Amino acid sequence: MAFTFDDGPNLEATPRLSAQQRNAAMLAALRKHGVQAALFVTAGNGADRPEGLALARAWGEAGHAIGNHTMTHPDLNSAKLALAQYQQEVLDCDQIIRTLPGYRKWFRYTFLREGNTPEKRDGMRAFLKQQGYRNAYVSLDTSDWRLNDELVRVLRADANADVAPIRAAYLSHLKQRALAYRALSQQLPGRDIAQVMLMHHNLINPLWLDDAIAMFRDMGWAITTPAAAYADPVYQLEPDRPAAGQSLLLSMARSLGLGKFDGWLRLVDDGDFEIEALKANAQPR
Numbered sequence: 598m599a600f601t602f603d604d605g606p607n608l609e610a611t612p613r614l615s616a617q618q619r620n621a622a623m624l625a626a627l628r629k630h631g632v633q634a635a636l637f638v639t640a641g642n643g644a645d646r647p648e649g650l651a652l653a654r655a656w657g658e659a660g661h662a663i664g665n666h667t668m669t670h671p672d673l674n675s676a677k678l679a680l681a682q683y684q685q686e687v688l689d690c691d692q693i694i695r696t697l698p699g700y701r702k703w704f705r706y707t708f709l710r711e712g713n714t715p716e717k718r719d720g721m722r723a724f725l726k727q728q729g730y731r732n733a734y735v736s737l738d739t740s741d742w743r744l745n746d747e748l749v750r751v752l753r754a755d756a757n758a759d760v761a762p763i764r765a766a767y768l769s770h771l772k773q774r775a776l777a778y779r780a781l782s783q784q785l786p787g788r789d790i791a792q793v794m795l796m797h798h799n800l801i802n803p804l805w806l807d808d809a810i811a812m813f814r815d816m817g818w819a820i821t822t823p824a825a826a827y828a829d830p831v832y833q834l835e836p837d838r839p840a841a842g843q844s845l846l847l848s849m850a851r852s853l854g855l856g857k858f859d860g861w862l863r864l865v866d867d868g869d870f871e872i873e874a875l876k877a878n879a880q881p882r
Contacts, residue, residue: 598737598775598792598818599826600627600634600810603666603705605798606652608643612752614803616643620652622803624659630810635823636798637666637705637733640690650693657699662823664703664733665690673706673721674713680720687728701824703733709795709843722835733823734832737778737794738844739771743868745801747875762878764805766871771809772816777860781846785853791826 602623608616627634636656643649645668657663667686671678687704694700704725712718725732744767751758775792782790796802802809813820826832832845836852843851847864863870 598794598813599821599823600632600794600796601637601664601705601733601735601823602634602796602798602802603637604639604642604670605636605656606638606643606649607798608646608649608652611749611800612756614800616649616652619798619800619803620655623798623806624655624661626803626807626810627661628659629807630814630820632810632820633660633662633822635662635664635701635703635733637664637703638690638694639666639668639670639707640693641669642798644693650697653694654697657697661699662701662703663694663697663699664701664705665694665730666705667707670707672708672710673717674708674710676713680712680717683717683721684724687724687730691728702728702730703823703827704730705733705735709735709738731827732832732835733793733827734845735793735795736782736790736831736845737775737792738847738864739774739795740866740868740871741767741771741796741801742799744770744871745797745799747872748801748804760804762875763801764808766875767801767805768808768812770868770871772812773863775813775816775818777864778844778846780860781850781864785846785849786831790829790831791821793823793826793832 606620638644638653644653653663665687668689669686671683671686673683712721744763748760748763751760778792836848838848838852
């Protein structure tokens with residue numbers, strides 16, 4: 598598997614850690630385990646300011662890849678967003694990140710959505726090829742952002758709250774998604790692939806990324822670089838769907854007409870299962 602992180606560097610204020618501390622903690626966990634990852638920059642989250650650009654530069658200087666995740670994270674599936682506007686978002690972000698060490702012409706779609714019409718889908722695919730960009734697919738999608746929202750909510754209500762249950766839910770969620778997407782790869786390409794995992798530049802990963810990497814190593818998973826993972830021919834595929842997107846594996850499944858296969862719900866529930874379990878365990882007995 599390869600580790601990738603979206604939406605960074607995020608300068609939003611969070612409990613416990615400043616933006617600089619969050620960035621440093623993520624880089625420290627990756628360095629501790631010898632992991633080369635990728636940061637997909639949403640420039641409007643901070644890289645368009647000197648203090649945020651410095652955080653992104655730290656990733657490149659540490660040997661991680663730097664990719665493009667638009668300026669302001671708009672949704673290409675929105676009927677209100679024109680294709681040309683989305684393409685300009687990519688170009689504007691490129692102007693900011695292209696000077697950074699580790700810069701790659703890798704583009705990750707926001708929300709993993711490739712457009713709500715065939716015209717947008719095909720227009721973006723042609724645009725990326727013209728610009729020399731590759732679609733930086735995700736095969737192993739996670740909802741770490743949902744658990745992060747819960748973590749921030751709890752800590753804003755009580756700075757000294759016990760967040761051990763959220764840590765356990767986070768690790769369980771990552772494991773469940775990894776095993777489910779591995780099973781899907783064995784069903785679709787018919788073999789194990791190097792999974793590209795989506796996580797985020799937030800609060801939950803600075804706190805427990807170290808634990809997550811150790812968990813996968815204990816499970817026997819090998820960790821590779823995003824560049825090595827993308828060398829697999831499966832990441833050259835373009836699923837033929839009217840409105841493509843989501844995990845590459847999930848998009849492939851839908852292109853092949855698998856429908857709501859066994860285990861489908863746990864791949865699209867945005868962490869509902871874990872959130873409901875946390876709420877149930879928090880109820881007075």
